Amino acid sequence: MLDLQRKVVAALRERGAAGGTCQELAAAAGAPDEVETIHHVLEYLAANPDRGVVRRAGATPFDAVYSAR
Secondary structure (H helix, E strand, C coil): CHHHHHHHHHHHHHHHHHCECHHHHHHHCCCCCCHHHHHHHHHHHHHCHHHCEEEECCCCHHHCEEEEC
16 A cells, blocks of 8 residues: 555656646556545545645546645
8 A cells, every 4th residue: 555655646746736636646656447545545645734735626536636735
């Protein structure tokens, strides 16, 4: 799980302020079949301000856009 979190955070940093959806970040992290797990990781990171992840709401939870500060 921590390895997956590191990959997602690296993908967020690469994308910068543009960020991405769970599906886009899962593909960028090399784990396209882990979208739901990545969603939970991103929700956790966004809920903790010291983690540097920002969530912008979408039409559905999986449409939310996450970005690094």
